Amino acid sequence: MMTLNVDTLLIDLPSGRHPWHLPAFTDLGSHHLAPARLLAVLERQRPAVVVMGAEQLERLLDFPALPLSDLSHLEQVLFISPHPGDWQLAERAAGQLNCQVQGFTDAQGTWRDLASVKLEHQRWRERALGHPDVNAVTLHGQTLFAVPRLCEIAPVEDHLAATEAALDQQFAAGHLTEAVQLNDQLGHAALLSMLNGLDHCGLLPAPLNDVAQALAHAGIAPGHRPLIARWLDVLQAQGLLRREGTQLLPTLDASVWSDATLESIWARLTVDWARNTGGSGTLEYARDNARQLPSLMRGDCAAVHLLFPEGRTERAAALYRESLAAQYQHRAVAHWIGAWAARQAIGVPLRVLEVGAGTGSTTQAVLPALADVSVDYLCTDVSRYFSEQAAERLQAWPWVRHGVFDIDRPALAQGYRSQSWDLIVAGGVLNAARDIERSLATLLALLKPGGWLVFSEPTREEFWVMASQAFMLNQANDERQLSSATFLDLTQWQTALARAGFQGNRSLPAAGHPLASLGHRVFVAQVPAQRLSRARLADHLEQPALHLELSDQLPDSHTLGQWASFIAIKDLT
Template sequence: MKGGRLKTVVCGTTFGQFHLAALAASPDEFEIAGVLAAGSRRSADCAARHGVPLYTDVEQLPEDVDLACVVLRSGVLGGAGTELALRLLSRGVNVVQESPVHHDDLVACLREARRHEVDYRVGDHYVHLPAVRRFIDAAHHVLDGQPAVYVDAACASQVAFPLLHILGESIGSLRPWHIRAAPAEPEAPFTVLTGQFGAVPLTLRVHNQVDPDDPDNHLHLLHRVTLGTDSGGLTLADTHGPVSWSPRLHIPESVKNRFDFDAPGTEHLAEPSTLVLEAASSSDYRHVLRDQWPLAIRDDLRTARSAVLGESCAGRPHQYQLTLARMWQDLTKELGYPSLRPHQRYRRLPASELAAATAQDAPSSAPAPGVAAPAVTQTSPLREVETGELARLARDAAERRVGDLDAQLVRDFVRQLDDAVLASMITALQHAGTLRDTERTYTEEEVLQTAGVVPQHHGLIRRWLKQLAQRSVIARDGEGFRGAPSRTEADVRRAWETAAESWCQGLGPDAFITYLRDNADRLPHLMTGGQQAALLLFPQGQTHLADSVYRDPVTARYLNTAVAATVSSLAAGRTTDRPLRVLEVGGGTGATTEAVIDALTGSHGTEPAVDYLFTDVSHFFVAAAKERFAAQRWIRHGLYDVDQDPAAQGLRSGSADVVVAAGVLNNAQHTDTSVRSLVRLLTPGGLLLITEPTREHLEILASQAFMMTAAEDARRRADTTFLSRQQWLDVLAGAGAESVETLPHEEHPLAPLGQRLLIARFR
């Protein structure tokens, strides 16, 4: 650092390009020391454009780097930003990290910064934009002498954190704070929330939709805020302006009684009904992105520079950032993950064209009609094929799909994965302050309370304790549990690396193990409700990770192929001209649907004689499926909740020949009731195809179980997450199954992985 000029490296080159432009705008304060990125062509070009080195690992950085701008998604959004920030801080580098950052990650980074005597802060350029600064300054003037009576705000979910920052700067306080989402229409683009911000009543509308292929585009707005007072409303129409003042309408008695607009007391009526608080601006988006954003980032980085140099006025205290992080987590928890709107298109409408347009009705256009639902009939097109024969055909197709498997490798992997998950479970509990003392006995309630487990996860963590005791990680002592020796981070890391090495020898993609490890790393936050499990499976509302998890592992390939082969065999063997009617419940990411489509279109062309109804309880998945399978006109889409009566959801008895339930019934409250409801939908001789885990999967207990519904059936009585194979056979027999086949068989190499297909025929 020479003359206060900080040698700065930028990490990430998507939004990082704006940071590079910001640094280049202040050569007397910052020296661009390099770009740290994955090494893509874009990153190489970006580094070359600024004439600086491209680094691909923290260890390659020069020793004299003063500041790093970490412009990557943080861990809570499924990115590597927080991990990278911690590595940089450990090297003694000051860090500015792009928001949002999880509260606990923020705490960890602040601790690491203190340990190495460097500065860490969360960056936010939005509060430095000209229009936002004008709004904040005006708000301070308006609120000097009168309180705010309401805040009416709107934003896109991607920029919710900066909105909270803008409101905090404008109102001057953050608490008291609470927020709650109102019920929403299924396809509504905005979620409405109400609550309180800094003691001011708040109404907030959030655009909670995202294009998974282009999540940073297609936002309907960034920020819009109106701050209401007894005098009027101050409005930030957009993040980039304008800022306007609208006096509160007050009609004097002289006007109400005599229609006299010139009497004393009417002077305020001469003020504009809306006054723009700056001169007309020609700031187009080219100017906003090329000039305003880099300058706003520069102003933000100057705050960090002041802190590094030990100067005064170095920005808001860390407690302010910690509170904002908590508030953002509260908000995102209420919002849930966004609805997917893939394949969005940008249509340009020039302002000049709009201004010149004459008032005329736009031509109406109705969407193409969907595939009509077939009439309900009790006549089945299914030929009399033994369930065993269907199972044989399904097995043969699945065996071809997965190829030869090493049974010993599978057994080793299951043991290694269980060891890794158990190590992460006990480590998470011990880090939370419980089960540390091997000479003490801890009650269940003490463990739950000390670890800060939220009530909805109490049952799950009790199952953890049961499994930890059964696997001898901890010991039972009467009604309690003895503490256990601590595991080092290196021990836990080696356990996961061992399991990953076996898994990647043909059992599945590394993305699956990475997903499980990410969940394991965030178990303390999952237990306390600070981390939503859905955001780890659907980072930024995208489904690419979930697609891989449900499609690519060896068990998924086997089971999806087996289901698809069964449906294809039934379609090929129809005894009537009527299409085969297939109902899929809990379709989710469409991994099973995709396999069925491939099997049907590969054998019968693009229009098989099948009427396929894809359903899920979530609009999120149904909307995505409509887009993904739009070319298959024979697929219809709808909502279905396995916990509710089918008739109340528009499905009639005898309306399906085949029901596919792939990995959904483990989330039903009462499996017996849900299965009987599905059986009522079948025609005589119809089949129910179920894929489910049939043993306790520790890796699911440490990941997806945080999203699952509490059971009210045999699982609750046995305190398990999943039904065993025998329990499934009992459920199906109780629902009237004539015959049931399961795949794979108990001696199959895949059997230790504990996933099964059950093919049940009903009379």
């Protein structure tokens, strides 16, 4: 049976480490009292001074019954914390308990009053904010989080001309022209398939007065209704639907987009596509989606099963490798990265992060270009399934590391430290981000000053994508919401890159190139070399004990605490 001193109650105080003099107390050792039991003891024994651990105090403050308890007898609460940043806990407890609260820490091997730690933190914050390149700052424990100011954008030498010249030697102009024509035919087949799908769902003629109600009445899945409404806009813009009173009517006879006619169109297109590209996976995928459009629209068929039948990735791999536009992109990315690596200092290992590697089409093009340099290459995807698949496919490059990274989440929350990478590669993944500018800011924070982002993206609507992969895309939270567009256009990409803080922001293919009309582009963008670095901020602070993170945002205190924990114990990179 334990006994409690009436004047002083000790909860979870580490034995033998008492930095102050108190009345006699009973050491409860490793006992952890539940908040309800602790409150009952406090009300019954009515101690003037309470000593407890930070964790116990936090649980007490979170306990719903605390405001209903009579703790007016409390004069002082003392607690011990391993975290120097818990002076915030002391302030919170003082407000809730209406008494003096004092915390102590021995995180650095010396007992310190958390109030003095708070003053020290304030001095560090003020000194950090005194740096002209710091926009905002906060501290959590021994970690200082700072948001750098955006640098003035300046022209840069991006070496794209050399890559353009090299690729011009690799593709015959006639072959590229035929590829563009086939892509246009693929788009037209997809538009006719949209008409067919609308007809099968009873949406032709389509009402104009209340489209949302019409889609709901037709059984269109709620998550797909914005996409189908977008179809109606596109079909009007392409002259396949026309307004007549309160309805949209087809401009073509129904025989043009009947099941039988479409089967003939897709069969002929598949043969021509295979002759131009050497493969048929893309057309088979587009055709299967066209056949299943009514089921996809109603949500009876999951689009992911058409892209990954029985969990296989061959079809998805063909999608990102097969077309001449995809081949051009991969070779452009590989050539540019190989030339970039050759320009770097000899003997200095390069750090390269690939995000959204997916089926590995970009990865397999890039790795041979880095075979003769010292490089730490981390290949990531949002899915551990894809990451494991990539590890199997890339066994010929055992020096490649594999991991998981989500472009929709803050990098620090995933254990990725800021300013750790010389180059980031992203092949066709950023369009899947919920907020592209937010994701670009995340990637910029990961790059070292002077580092590069190289990525490929569509910059115009692709009708066949609107009738296939669009069923899998998340609803965007950025400017794409305004137009329900699937992709940003070229100008929007350049604006988004500049807003995030990148400079350069040029792309291939150049205007006038046969593939330019397709809108598939390779971008190169640089972090300004003059952007504030961790080393420069450390020199300014003259405080080597601090961990520094130059983040793109400062979230709430709880989230910062999680980030600080990742930095301390789980540095994945």
